[in-house]
Amino acid sequence: MIEYRYPEEKIVAIYFAEILEDIKASEIIERGYVSSAEEATHLSKFFWAMIEKSAQGVEIPCEGSSEYWTEKLYNTLGGYLEEAGYEKQWDDEVDNA
């Protein structure tokens, strides 16, 4: 399961999935885990789409900045995918970003 250090991380991730209209990312985040390598890649790509959107300036529905919370999500989502056996999928998208 994706374990967040702070509840705001999940709020921010769901918020970005909504504004990016990424239904699959929303499902993964709500479910709390990925069930395939394809989903791991999708979640990794979603993370970087979130960064691109955040860089445009996004007001988030909680205290703090989108830059701050995406930095926290970098460790949370990356750490989860590593633990789940999808380090390669995560690293590939870091390389592609």
Added chain:
Amino acid sequence: MTKQYIHQFRTMEDLREIIKEFQGFVARPTVGENHPTLYDPENTPPGEKLVQGLRVKDWYLSPDYQWVLPHPQMGLSFSSNWQHLKGLHKMMQKHNPSTAVHVYWVLEAADIPPGLKFVPDKKKKGHHFLTVTDKMLVHQLVEKLNWIADRMSVIKDAGFTL
């Protein structure tokens, strides 16, 4: 005084070649002329709460924000491998496209002030926290973070300035 090595990079490949020479490094990408271990309210995104240059959510602070309490998994974030550093640098560059993002680093095993310790993140490879091991006043932590910053070496992003 620790000897500081000044390097420059223009590409991520340059940076990788430089940083791989320093086994046991812990590093922080830092935007422009920002301080490597403290935050300036003028250069911090709106909404982030600061106390004397500390981001309050980074540390385990007393409710009155006077004290910093020990916590094994809270503190200032550092990258401790290339992959983590690369991703974080890319994130910061995307958030700050017109400003150079330099890399400040120190050896994990270097002497640091008492009451502080580098600890691996239990949940993410390549990520360390600089944690507090002894209860201290916020201004004491700030002094210690300044001490560390003074001894950090920098790899300058020359792509924006040369």
